Amino acid sequence: MKTDIILAGVGGQGILSIAASLGMAALANDLQIKQAEVHGMSQRGGAVQSHMRISDKEIASDLIAKGGADLILSVEPMESLRYLPYLHETGWLVTNITPFVNINNYPEIDAVMTEIKKIRNHIAINADAIAEEIGSKRSSNIVMLGAASPFIDIPFEKFEIGIRQIFGRKGEEVVKANLAALRAGREFSQKNR
Amino acid sequence: MSNQKLLLLGDEAIAQGAMDAGLSGMYAYPGTPSTEIMEYFQASKQAEELKIQRTWSANEKTAMETALGMSYAGKRTMVAMKHVGLNVAADAYVNSAITGVNGGLIVVAADDPSMHSSQNEQDSRFYAKFSLLPVFEPINHQEAYDMAYKGLEFSEKFGLPVMIRITTRLAHSRAGVTRLPQLPQNELKLPKNPTQFVLLPSIARVQYKELLSKQDLMEKAGEEMGYNTYFDAADKSKGIIACGLAYNYLVENYPDQKVPFPVLKVSQYPVPKSLVKKIASECNELIILEEGAPILEELIKGYLEKENVKGRLDGTLPRDGELNPNLVALAMGLPSVEGKPVPSVVTSRPPAMCQGCGHIDAYNALNVALADYGKGRVFSDIGCYTLGAYPPFNAINSCVDMGASITMAKGAADAGLVPAVSVIGDSTFTHSGMTGLLDAVNDKSPITVMISDNFTTGMTGGQDSAALGKIEDICAGLGVEPEHIRVFTPVKSKHDEMVQIIKEELAYNGVSVIIPRRQCVQTMKNKNLAEKIKELGLR
Numbered sequence: 001m002k003t004d005i006i007l008a009g010v011g012g013q014g015i016l017s018i019a020a021s022l023g024m025a026a027l028a029n030d031l032q033i034k035q036a037e038v039h040g041m042s043q044r045g046g047a048v049q050s051h052m053r054i055s056d057k058e059i060a061s062d063l064i065a066k067g068g069a070d071l072i073l074s075v076e077p078m079e080s081l082r083y084l085p086y087l088h089e090t091g092w093l094v095t096n097i098t099p100f101v102n103i104n105n106y107p108e109i110d111a112v113m114t115e116i117k118k119i120r121n122h123i124a125i126n127a128d129a130i131a132e133e134i135g136s137k138r139s140s141n142i143v144m145l146g147a148a149s150p151f152i153d154i155p156f157e158k159f160e161i162g163i164r165q166i167f168g169r170k171g172e173e174v175v176k177a178n179l180a181a182l183r184a185g186r187e188f189s190q191k192n193r
Numbered sequence: 194m195s196n197q198k199l200l201l202l203g204d205e206a207i208a209q210g211a212m213d214a215g216l217s218g219m220y221a222y223p224g225t226p227s228t229e230i231m232e233y234f235q236a237s238k239q240a241e242e243l244k245i246q247r248t249w250s251a252n253e254k255t256a257m258e259t260a261l262g263m264s265y266a267g268k269r270t271m272v273a274m275k276h277v278g279l280n281v282a283a284d285a286y287v288n289s290a291i292t293g294v295n296g297g298l299i300v301v302a303a304d305d306p307s308m309h310s311s312q313n314e315q316d317s318r319f320y321a322k323f324s325l326l327p328v329f330e331p332i333n334h335q336e337a338y339d340m341a342y343k344g345l346e347f348s349e350k351f352g353l354p355v356m357i358r359i360t361t362r363l364a365h366s367r368a369g370v371t372r373l374p375q376l377p378q379n380e381l382k383l384p385k386n387p388t389q390f391v392l393l394p395s396i397a398r399v400q401y402k403e404l405l406s407k408q409d410l411m412e413k414a415g416e417e418m419g420y421n422t423y424f425d426a427a428d429k430s431k432g433i434i435a436c437g438l439a440y441n442y443l444v445e446n447y448p449d450q451k452v453p454f455p456v457l458k459v460s461q462y463p464v465p466k467s468l469v470k471k472i473a474s475e476c477n478e479l480i481i482l483e484e485g486a487p488i489l490e491e492l493i494k495g496y497l498e499k500e501n502v503k504g505r506l507d508g509t510l511p512r513d514g515e516l517n518p519n520l521v522a523l524a525m526g527l528p529s530v531e532g533k534p535v536p537s538v539v540t541s542r543p544p545a546m547c548q549g550c551g552h553i554d555a556y557n558a559l560n561v562a563l564a565d566y567g568k569g570r571v572f573s574d575i576g577c578y579t580l581g582a583y584p585p586f587n588a589i590n591s592c593v594d595m596g597a598s599i600t601m602a603k604g605a606a607d608a609g610l611v612p613a614v615s616v617i618g619d620s621t622f623t624h625s626g627m628t629g630l631l632d633a634v635n636d637k638s639p640i641t642v643m644i645s646d647n648f649t650t651g652m653t654g655g656q657d658s659a660a661l662g663k664i665e666d667i668c669a670g671l672g673v674e675p676e677h678i679r680v681f682t683p684v685k686s687k688h689d690e691m692v693q694i695i696k697e698e699l700a701y702n703g704v705s706v707i708i709p710r711r712q713c714v715q716t717m718k719n720k721n722l723a724e725k726i727k728e729l730g731l732r
Binding site: 061 | 202368653
């Protein structure tokens with residue numbers, strides 16, 4: 001088993017909380033992981049990505065090779081396209097469709113969506129709207145993780161264990177909200193894949 | 194100690210390894226990608242219980258020297274910095290090769306090839322080679338942990354500081370680590386030789402000979418520790434020497450990580466000469482993969498180019514930048530398949546100062562105040578405010594090294610560019626700006642120094658600033674006239690007032706210090722800092 005995932009977003013959007021939950025899920029399933037993050041200058045509102053590698057065998061490189069990613073998981077639509085050179089031809093692109101506009105020359109969102117729809121295997125999800133629907137605005141990242149979960153070779157209950165471990169300290173309410181977000185995201189992908 | 198694997202950043206693996214090996218003191222100045230080493234110590238309950246000294250130093254030189262003092266007193270210690278921080282600490286580091294150590298001493302140098310968050314991509318192994326000091330270069334998190342743990346023992350065995358050299362990818366990548374038993378801290382114990390740390394020429398000459406005599410012994414010990422490994426294979430048409438992380442990118446390209454050619458993995462220096470000779474004599478050509486500068490490649494290839502050596506110097510690999518699996522695949526003659534190109538609709542999204550950042554208001558005022566004098570006279574420094582180089586500000590004309598804003602402004606003023614302006618942050622000012630300010634005061638140079646004070650070391654994530662609550666006193670103590678030290682709060686509503694103050698000081702024919710002061714928006718949740726700010730009456 002091997003799943004190589006590019007996590008994408010903008011500095012400050014919190015892709016590292018997705019990575020942490022995913023890492024916990026992988027560990028709960030006795031898998032090896034390597035996860036390369038971006039710290040420092042780019043965290044100030046710049047484009048950020050994280051390479052998350054999960055495998056049942058020893059992992060050598062911290063970086064995913066271009067053309068080797070099984071999944072791009074992006075919390076921002078334009079950012080999902082920035083890493084296309086990494087996506088394997090059979091890989092999935094799972095992206096939030098809510099743009100994060102902190103630059104003057106952000107492209108027309110329709111043009112961005114057109115490019116996303118050109119990818120054969122894609123899930124475009126309004127994670128912010130879904131998070132709001134289930135009454136947990138701040139959980140849109142976990143909606144995204146749920147949306148990506150069908151494409152990651154880890155049993156779903158392990159994702160739930162990961163969520164409990166990451167959010168357990170913040171109390172049962174927060175855990176419940178994030179579990180609901182996880183399930184809502186997963187449901188969307190299962191219906192729309 | 195628990196047997197469960199810990200999920201750690203490479204930086205954290207080094208910290209945990211040193212902590213478990215009986216460390217007594219950790220010293221550092223923040224710098225990407227090294228910052229998380231000290232942060233791990235500061236957040237650690239274990240470090241708290243063990244009473245490990247772990248506060249940020251004013252700069253890398255003071256950190257290195259303090260560590261050397263702790264080593265003198267017989268205890269185990271570690272100092273961490275980014276690659277360019279080693280430039281600052283170099284005086285102490287290079288001379289520590291001649292003093293040697295008493296308690297074990299590790300110097301962590303975190304390099305940043307491809308300059309993700311740095312102004313150059315210098316390779317710290319050069320410093321170690323130049324100083325004749327040993328280096329460990331881990332390829333993964335377990336090696337990072339082990340090398341810190343065993344490096345302290347190695348340091349005491351050879352009586353020398355040990356460098357652990359990592360690069361960004363390992364520093365900021367997470368993986369599982371298994372721990373070794375917790376060792377007790379050393380007792381306080383003076384050096385056996387009372388003049389060991391007295392580098393008078395007569396003593397230094399003797400100790401330098403000792404340092405030279407240790408080189409072969411360290412090389413031999415390196416072969417025994419198992420970090421430098423020779424993997425034999427049947428196809429001798431080429432042999433590969435892979436240093437540090439380059440080894441991972443090599444094996445990543447082969448099924449089950451089995452390379453069909455002989456491979457020499459190098460993770461410890463001095464360079465294992467006998468293994469290099471072995472692979473060179475057995476293979477038709479050598480490919481040398483190094484994450485960083487072509488140091489081994491140059492050594493092996495030599496000016497006479499006797500060996501058939503390929504690598505960064507002949508274009509087999511790019512001369513600059515970080516390696517990755519695709520670049521190494523191409524170097525090995527393997528196909529490198531990429532996915533779809535980035536669509537043209539994707540625009541670049543560079544880092545920017547945060548919404549509500551005080552630096553923004555300070556720059557807006559400075560730009561207006563300087564409008565009458567014309568462009569090209571603002572010397573800046575290393576920090577978030579360096580982002581003022583980008584539009585819409587286009588506010589600065591230099592960023593070179595820590596503290597250079599003040600001294601470059603003085604030099605430009607000496608040349609006749611008056612007024613010359615310096616922009617520097619609070620932490621950078623106490624790191625390396627103070628001495629330059631003294632030069633300017635002594636010459637009564639017509640410069641205006643803007644110390645943009647946000648109570649923190651911002652760019653690296655909001656670490657403590659040694660300057661907190663001390664800036665006016667430091668400036669006055671260095672001789673800046675109190676009436677030309679001007680403090681104000683950089684907010685939109687005070688824009689006109691700020692412009693007026695800056696204009697007044699630009700017109701003054703001597704050293705002025707203006708201090709826009711407002712807390713970094715990233716640190717608003719830091720209760721500890723909030724308390725200190727209140728205590729010092731800073732707002």
